[in-house]
Amino acid sequence: MTYVKVWIGLVALTLVEAGLAWIRTAPTLMLALLLVLSLIKAALIAWWFMHLRTHRPKPLTVLIPMLFVFVGLLLSLLPDGIRAGAMR
Amino acid sequence: MNALKNPPGVKTTGMWLFVLSDLLTFATLLVIYTALRIANPDWPRPFTLSPAIVYATIMTVVLLASSLTMVWAVAAMAEDDRKNTVKWLLATIAGGIAFIALHLTEWRHLVLEDKITASTGLFGAVFFGVTGLHMLHVACGAVYLSILTAGVARGKFSAEDIETGGLYWHFVDLVWMFIFPLVYLMAVKP
Numbered sequence: 001m002t003y004v005k006v007w008i009g010l011v012a013l014t015l016v017e018a019g020l021a022w023i024r025t026a027p028t029l030m031l032a033l034l035l036v037l038s039l040i041k042a043a044l045i046a047w048w049f050m051h052l053r054t055h056r057p058k059p060l061t062v063l064i065p066m067l068f069v070f071v072g073l074l075l076s077l078l079p080d081g082i083r084a085g086a087m088r
Numbered sequence: 089m090n091a092l093k094n095p096p097g098v099k100t101t102g103m104w105l106f107v108l109s110d111l112l113t114f115a116t117l118l119v120i121y122t123a124l125r126i127a128n129p130d131w132p133r134p135f136t137l138s139p140a141i142v143y144a145t146i147m148t149v150v151l152l153a154s155s156l157t158m159v160w161a162v163a164a165m166a167e168d169d170r171k172n173t174v175k176w177l178l179a180t181i182a183g184g185i186a187f188i189a190l191h192l193t194e195w196r197h198l199v200l201e202d203k204i205t206a207s208t209g210l211f212g213a214v215f216f217g218v219t220g221l222h223m224l225h226v227a228c229g230a231v232y233l234s235i236l237t238a239g240v241a242r243g244k245f246s247a248e249d250i251e252t253g254g255l256y257w258h259f260v261d262l263v264w265m266f267i268f269p270l271v272y273l274m275a276v277k278p
Contacts, residue, residue, distance in 0.1 A: 014145060020273065030273070035269075038266050050259070055251075066108050070112075074119070081126065087125070
C-alpha cells in the first residue's frame with residue numbers, strides 16, 4: 001500500500017510539473033522549481049522503489065568518486081549557469 | 089519481505105555501481121543540454137501543450153506505473169511467489185513497450201510535422217541524443233526483464249537477481265524524471 005501511495009505522489013508531482021508549463025511560468029523560475037520537484041521525485045524513487053531505505057550500497061566507495069565528477073561538471077559549466085537569469 | 093531487509097549482495101552492489109556510472113553519463117548530457125538552453129536565447133521551443141506535453145506526461149505516468157509493477161515483482165520474488173513475480177514482470181515489460189511505442193509516435197510527430205531531426209541543429213542533435221539513449225536503456229531493460237521472466241517461470245534465478253533487475257528498471261525511470269522536465273517542459277512553445 002505504501003508503494004501505491006508513493007506512486008500517487010510521483011504522479012501528482014508530475015502533474016504539478018506539467019501544470020507549471022501549462023500556466024506559462026517564467027523560464028528561470030520554472031527551471032528552479034522543476035529541478036526541486038525532479039530531485040524530490042528521484043529521491044522518492046531511490047528511497048522507496050530502489051530500496052535505499054533498507055538496502056544501502058557502501059556509500060564512501062560508491063558515492064565519493066561520483067561526487068568529484070559532479071562538482072567538476074558543475075564548475076566547468078558555471079559561466080553559462082550565471083547567465084540563467086537572462087534566459088528567455 | 090525478509091530478503092529486502094538483508095544487506096545488499098554482490099549482484100546488487102554491482103548494479104549500484106553500474107547505475108551510478110550510467111547516472112553520470114545522463115547527468116553530463118542533461119547538464120550540457122541545460123547549459124546550451126540557458127546560453128542560447130533563440131533555443132528552439134517546439135513542444136505544444138497539446139498534444140506534445142500531454143503525450144510526454146502520459147509517457148511519464150506509464151513509466152512510473154511500470155516501476156510500481158516492478159516493485160511488486162521484487163516483493164513477490166522475496167516471498168518466493170514465482171507465479172506473481174512472472175505476472176508483475178510481464179506487466180513491467182508491457183509498460184516499457186508502451187513507453188517506447190508512445191515515444192516513437194512522439195518522435196514521428198516531431199520529424200514529420202515540426203521537421204526536426206537529429207541533423208537539423210543543436211536542439212535536434214541533443215534532443216534525439218538524450219531521449220534516444222534513454223529509449224535504448226528502456227529497450228535493453230525490456231530484454232533484460234524478459235530473460236529474468238523466462239528464468240523465473242522455469243524455477244531459475246533468486247530474489248537478488250530480480251532485485252538487481254528492479255534496480256536497473258527504477259534507474260531508467262529515475263533518469264526520465266529529469267529528462268521530462270528539462271528537455272520537454274523547458275522547451276514548450278511560448
